[in-house]
Amino acid sequence: MRIGFCGSHRTGKTTLAEEVSRKAGMPFIRTCTSEVFRRAGLDPAAAMDFKKRLWIQTETLEAAKGIWEAAGKSFITDRTPLDMMAYTLADIQGATGADFNEVEGYLERCFSITNSFFDALVVVQPGIPLVHEQGKAALNRAYMEHLNYLILGLAADPRLTATVIRLARGTVEMNERVRAVVEGLGL
Numbered sequence: 001m002r003i004g005f006c007g008s009h010r011t012g013k014t015t016l017a018e019e020v021s022r023k024a025g026m027p028f029i030r031t032c033t034s035e036v037f038r039r040a041g042l043d044p045a046a047a048m049d050f051k052k053r054l055w056i057q058t059e060t061l062e063a064a065k066g067i068w069e070a071a072g073k074s075f076i077t078d079r080t081p082l083d084m085m086a087y088t089l090a091d092i093q094g095a096t097g098a099d100f101n102e103v104e105g106y107l108e109r110c111f112s113i114t115n116s117f118f119d120a121l122v123v124v125q126p127g128i129p130l131v132h133e134q135g136k137a138a139l140n141r142a143y144m145e146h147l148n149y150l151i152l153g154l155a156a157d158p159r160l161t162a163t164v165i166r167l168a169r170g171t172v173e174m175n176e177r178v179r180a181v182v183e184g185l186g187l
Contacts, residue, residue, distance in 0.1 A: 004080035
C-alpha cells in the first residue's frame with residue numbers, strides 16, 4: 001500500500017507519517033519540498049508572482065515524483081500532489097494573471113500522478129500548536145485554513161481514485177492521530 005499525507009504546512013504531516021510508518025512497519029519516504037525551494041533560491045514564506053509559483057510547484061512535483069518512483073510498492077510519505085495543487089490554487093486571486101489552460105493542465109497532471117502513486121491519502125487538518133521554523137512556510141492561520149479547504153475540496157474531486165480519510169480537526173494528540181490513521185486505513 002502507498003499512503004500519502006496531505007494538508008497545509010505546519011499541521012504535523014511529517015511527524016505523523018513517520019509515526020504511522022513505524023506502527024505499520026512500512027518505509028517512510030520524506031519529500032524534499034523545502035530543499036527544492038532552497039536549491040531554487042526561493043523562500044517558501046515569501047510572496048511570489050503566479051508564473052514563479054507554478055514553476056516552483058512543478059519543480060516540487062517532479063522532485064517528489066522521482067522520490068516516489070524509487071520508493072517501491074509500499075511506502076508512507078509526507079506530501080502528495082494535492083498539497084502542490086492547493087498551494088498553486090491558493091495563489092490565484094481576482095487580479096492574478098493565470099492562464100486557465102496552463103493551470104488546468106497542471107491540475108490534471110497532479111491528479112494523474114496522485115492516481116498513479118497512491119492507494120490512500122490522509123488529510124491532516126490544522127489543529128496542533130504552531131511552531132515557527134526557519135525556511136518553512138509562513139505561520140499565517142488564515143492562509144493555512146485557506147489551504148485546508150482547498151485540500152478538502154481536491155480530496156473530494158471525482159478525478160481522484162485513492163481512498164481518502166480525513167483526520168478530525170480535534171484529533172491533536174499523537175497516539176490518537178496514529179490510531180485514527182491505522183484504524184481508518186485498516187493497517
